[in-house]
Amino acid sequence: MASVHSTTYELLRQQGIDTVFGNPGSNELPFLKDFPQDFRYVLALQEAVVVGIADGYAQASRKPAFINLHSAAGTGNAMGALSNAWNSHSPLIVTAGQQTRAMIGVEALLTNVDATNLPRPLVKWSYEPASAAEVPHAVSRAIHMASMAPRGPVYLSVPYDDWDKEADPQSHHLFHRNVSSAVRVNDEELERLASALSSASNPVIVLGPDVDAANANADCVTLAERLKAPVWVAPSAPRCPFPTRHPCFRGLLPAGIAAVSQLLEGHDLVLVLGAPVFRYHQYDPGQYLMPGTRLVSVTCDPLEAARAPMGDAIVADIGVMASALAARVRDRNHPLPASIAETETVEQGEGALRPETVFDTLNEMAPADAIYLNESTSTTALMWQRLNMRNPGSYYFCAAGGLGFAMPAAVGVQLAEPGRQVIAVIGDGSANYSISALWTAAQYNIPAIFVIMNNGTYGALRWFAGVLEAENVPGLDVPGIDFCSLAKGYGVHALKAGTVQELQGALTEALASKEPVLIEVSTTSPAK
Template sequence: MADVRDVTYELLRARGLTTLFGNPGSNELPFLAGMPADFRYVLGLHEGAVLAMADGYAQASGRPALVNLHAAAGTGNALGALTNSVYSHSPLVITAGQQVRSTIGQEVMLANVEAATLPRPLVKWSCEPASAQDVPRALSQALHLAELPAKGPVYVSVPYDDWAHEAPPEARHLLARRTAAAGALTAEQCEELLADLDGAANPVLVLGPEVDAERANDDAVRLAERLGAPVWIAPSPSRCPFPTRHPAFRGVLPAAVRGVTEALRGHDLILVVGAPVFRYHQFVPGEHLPDGARLLHLTGDPGEAARAPMGEALVCSVADALARLGAAPGGARRAPDPLPEPPPVRDGSPVDPAALFAALREHAPHDAVYVKESTATTGDFWRQADLRLPGSYFFPASGGLGFGLPAAVGAQLAHDELGTGRRVIGLIGDGSANYGITALWTAAQQQVPVIFVVLKNGTYGALRWFAGVLDAVGTPGMDVPGIDFAGIARGYGVDATSVRTTADFTAAFTRALDQRRPVLIEVETELTEP
């Protein structure tokens, strides 16, 4: 019989996980040595960037991603990035090397003490197999759990001497295992929902990231048009579930109780699909629902359904639900009036972020993918963006910085691997860029054709705004001056330039589109509010 290592590679191959993101340490070498030729190792220079790259890859591809971390230290370095993966429901299979099994209790150098507890409560499941013979089965469990609803990251710690042990004969059954979810609405539930929707005088849709993750955007459009309902994106969105230039689109709901209630006032039925109810940020208390409003919630995540403070929830496949609701017979109501076109933007130096986003709307490919981590420019982006296709927008789902730059690399790797031809544009604030800057090296070494746009205003813009909200003006540590991102990028091997006007940005951007290698454009921008 093959050893545990060989069976593990067969198991990963059978599940299509042949791309591995990592930064190796001594505990990981016995597994990585002599990696099969059909596997690809994507090296990152810091585990936080490694995990964020894998997260971007998983979200863009719609498939699980495999991550290899180094013991406790490497796991600790990745935990900040892991918070985003939890709330984006990214199916990451995270492995970590452990010291020789017989020495773990001695807490020798690089032992992962109580390894299974380290990533909790963030991961869906975490374990260190009780024996070498159980490693293949535990990894199989991790692979299936990561993809079953609600999707999310899992973690397995493996002592490095386990790989050389003989695998048990029954491990061969793992290679043929398949699991799938079947959470469709019953016919009765679907009929009740349709009756509620058709009976409402003024319904409204609130869509979340799960709609985009399940590629149900077109069905959401059909439902909105059938109902003649306006559409909001749920607060703090990590993805874009609805085309932003559709007449029904109303924007992103504020991330505060009172703001959501005011935006939805006048609607008697609120249908929330594929989003938590709700992910608030600013503490601005108020009534959770407008007077006379009823809230119905469709989600594939039992946790989201259970913890909501109001409404009636159904745990189901949101893709199936939207398809059936949108295709149901019934005449379409009058469509809502579209929002006015974005206001004209001022072209100056430094660049108004709204002008930069307007230039992207005009010059970027229609199927461009935006990975955004410029938090102070969120409002300007949503007012200007023209996002038409599923998988066009990714943002750190928990607000943890360091996601954007490496996630853009991972997303572009996924699209290149799938052959979609889509270009990824990373819109990164200068405060955020420093958290994941080492991913530039991976982009250069792998020749990943991401276009990085660093919006440089020399300060933590969103934090400055929040200081005003919290009456905490005068807080130290708000400014980050004196950083030459173009110089840093060139040091990592990435072509880079700095610009101060919209015209110069447009010229640099159109040149970058013609290249099949990574490019960084540093743009000096005005300070704006989210």
């Protein structure tokens, strides 16, 4: 009879999963013993970093990522990273070792008490198998639950003595199962929406991250060009669904109610595709939309559809819907919107570099298909304005605003996309949340470039302090951190840049390298 251990690895193998992201404890050792040679184990030094690497890998590869954490303590450490994965619809299979079944009841040390409730509400499904024989079935269910729309993280707690037990002899039926969840609305409703878009006098499109996740970017370009419609990206979007130099592109919507309403005023029909309606942030009260404006959203997530405060909603596969709408809308007899792609030239004086200068230099020197990860939150708007992001999968951001995402996610994205250059742009405050990701990059020789924007302060927090009239508060500055020394301590080559010439030289060296590189750039805070 096959063991639960061998059966589970064969199940993962047959389902196309050959990488385990983890940070093990004693409860996890029985799962990891006799680790198969055709599998890869990616070690990180802290659990939030583990989840961040796996999150980046899952998003960039568009495949589920398998994670192994240490009981309750490791799960707790990972919760902040799980919040980003939940909001970005990342298909993560999070497993955690549980104490042996004989000692769960007495709550021996390393027991995950009430294990299934611990990660909620940040997972789609959470389970602890009732018996050892059920473990392969639970793993199979986790794979399919994570992969079905809307994709998202799931959680599985497994007692460590289960792995040596006999598996259900019929577990082989799980090996080649496929579960399809593509949803398309009926032709009548599809034609009704296409007709409404075609006949609108001034339609506008708002695109979200699920467009990029579905690789539907090109269909959305066709849709916008046929409608001659301006295209906004949804507030706080964690991915880039539309080319930022296209004439229809208008930029990233702000995350305030009144601000969104003002920018969409005058449009009689708003199509929101692949995004919540809307993910607001700062309190900016006002009308959701001005009178006379109709909104229709298409989302893969029933929860997003249900909680929207306005408009009609359709739950469907984003890729299928983008393609169908692009094929059905009429080519409106209007000119394309006037391009706003030209950016204002800024004067770079003596002293620290302006963020605009850094982004202009990156845009000039990076490969055309470069992938950017952003956790310099105070410069997010400038990044969208000044970087030419033209390909699918070109941009990733922390979907729930949880800092510590970009540095490990850059490692995971580079693992998934070895043929493209990954560049993570990270604030000096943000970098400290997950600096140990550099160790994983060095140990596995993952050639991502980490650009640290060092201005000695939490820039986004300083901006918010002004908005909230709470400027006289402690804890906003983070001076005295030498990121080059930290990087070298983790085994990563590091360079400092205080001038444009030094930044150009550092980027030239980093882009030619076949190893991870950190570039610490002295920057000013963005102008308000």
